Amino acid sequence: MSLPDEPILVLNGVTKIYPNQVIANDDIYLNIQGGHVHVLVGENGAGKTTLMNILFGLIKPTSGEIIFKGRKALFKSTFESIQAGIGMIHQHFKLVPSLTVLENCFLGIEPKSFIFSNHREMKNILNTFLHKFDIKLPLEKKIEDCSTATKQLIEIIKTLIRGADLIIMDEPTSLLAPQERDKLFNIIRKLKQNGKTIIFITHKLDEALSMGDEITIIRQGKVLNTFHNHNNNLKEFDLIQMLFKGNSKNIKVEKRDMDEDVVLSFQGVTLKGKTVTSLSDVSFNLHKGEILGIAGLADSGQQEIIDIIMGYENQYSGIFRLNGKIITHHTLQRARALQVSYIPSDKLSIGSDGNLSLWHNLISTQLDSKWVANIFRLKKSKIRRYTQELMQSFSIKASSPSMKVENLSGGNIQKTILARELSVKSKIILADNPTSGVDSESALFIRQQLLNQKNKGKAVLLFSHDLEELKLLSDRIIVLYQGKINGKFHNNDALNDYRLGESMMEAKAGNCS
């Protein structure tokens, strides 16, 4: 066990570049103090999980060195990292559902007598650990009958039994109810008292502030800053400023008078998730000819709103109207038929199909229209011409219409999605982080396109983690916090980051649960 105030883990310039040239980690330097809780904060896709997987020996870094307990360590497998004293609690648990709690705890390291595992000894060992950290576990229960919180506890105990000094927790609270979360925090504090070091990954700032001795902010694969939180001197706002600092370029925004036609509205929409309510009492209107920005920390209910509008999710209460009509039994086909376009944040597995060629990807939403095919055959030459037109007008750089999309660059893939979604007849455009992970030139182009659509009278619902982008494009901005609308703003000169940031944090008094 290492002494406090001495780094147990040092990362020196760790870089990971994937074969498709995506930079997940860019020259990361990090000191983790022994016996501390170190929180890594960042949006989805910021590179936190990749970094931890490198540390745990699951992914090989492109360059850089790792020093663990004063010794150079580059683990080739998880076996080595566990031996060295690192434990990892994954977002998705790695337990055997049909075995009991006890058996899972000792899986692979069972104390043996002859060839049978020695249950009595297993129990003895486990009980000393449970006693030390004041944890109760149903030893003979099968994993499949355990709750999520219990499974998580078992994962923690597993790492302790294997002698971990450094425990990595990857978004441990994402599946927990609030009470369970508090229990987990108590256990983390106990672990800390016993000299264990915790790396805690989250994108929830209140958790970071209440748990972290150090808080490191990661954005687009880079370490932005590390804050020390010894006397609870940190304010959420400091973090928010760091997290959301965008680097937008100026685009000329034409402020238009708002058209009164409401094309989409939510009235008291509530969606119950498995453990927590994921949307509660959400109401807003989207008008023709405006861009409505939706801000908020990750997982504040953005995806749920999209799922309801696109028909992926039907189990909500409240009223959802499209073009004035109340929608029940919504499906994706209906959403498309009612002229809703959708630019998803998951570009590669939902927004496009890399195995198919560019023309497939550009006409996929129009397969039933007459110009694409008659009953006998596809009109290949028309499709080809259409593809070439879109390639030109959206400046998609590809060698031919039949080039596979997986061979395009990230910016060009996003432009392909944009071209498809904006070139069909549409009244409403949902754009979910349309410029994240895109080079700045393409980002500028994409933003300009969204503004053009607005000027043509279409309604745009823009979800973004980039406050600058929201302020640049939106007419109005709604801020979500834990599935609730925590602020509505008109985008005028009076709006600043501070006011937006405020409503992205813990709700104002009387407004929170």
Added chain:
Amino acid sequence: MKSLLSIRSIRVLAIILLALAVAYLLTIFSHLDVKTVSFFEGLTSAFDRTNDAFFLFLTSPFIRVFSGQIHFNMMSFSQWLNQTTPLILTGLAISLVFSAGVLNLGAEGQMFAGAVAGSFIAVFVSLPAFLHITLIILVSAFTGAFCSVLPAYASVKKRNSEILVSLMMNYLAFYLGIYFMKRFILDETSGAVMSVKFAPSSSFPLFSERYKLHLGFIFAMLLALIIWYLLKKTRWGLKIKMIGSNSNFAEYSGIHLKKQLITVQLLSGGIAGTAGIFELIGFHGRFLWSSSPGYGWDGIIVAIMASKNPLYVPLSAAFLAYIRVGAQNMGRYTDVSPDLVKIIQAIIIIFLTAEGLFASENFQNSIKKLRGNSHG
């Protein structure tokens, strides 16, 4: 022709050669007699006998050597084409569902049920020949499609595994089929379990009365062309391709996943339903299967060898039928067991599905080089 020389098809050819080579070595080994003669003598005699057997194995579907003269082997040739027919049909059925990214392990049962239902029409209905045969084929197809309703519905609506349900349907189809056959159309005067003779108008046109080469082959080839056209050239085919490639993206694009998946499984069942009937009306003239002939399972092999491309299905079906007919002849005239063909099949499937085999860049580059030279 260019696509026939693609890296994928050269890989298939290489694997077939490899499988034949392994079979050849196995045969030599099994003939090696070192107890009574010296090792060298034993080896030469093993070589000689293996060469004779393999000559028969690989050429007999075409030619017959009779007292030093080479004759065209019409009997085996007809047998070859007749055996190709059901393999093409089940191969098409499996390729079709493969294209949509689902599996159909029920082709065997669909084929069997289709054959039984077709036999009923062949026995009880009497119509002008052309209409009668058309009706038989249609009823077989509908019965096959009917057998795939449950797996399709269960997988799409109830998120059941279509693999399991279609697999279990085989038992249902087989035992019900046998029951109906024995209950209603059993020929009690015959010693074996077989149906009464079909009505004469059901007899499928033959190329040749003597060798019983029937026209099912032409039907299967035409169907292969039609399925290829449907998949490659039509709107429906494009939807199926997109679903098979990435169903999330297809759904997001507004394609009605459930509807298309049910359609494609029903169509596959329909095609599989016709696979067995040609042999019965074209060759035997009665229903005489007391166990399932296995064409549904062979269809999986055919589809994998054809890498689910309907145009390659006739080729790979013809290959499979060829080595089977060859092996039968080899078993008849030499002391090598025709079961050798099962070893070859197994090796081909294992190697083909090992995607890493012959997939290295070196191998692909050298093929490209070879192709470049032959063009230049």
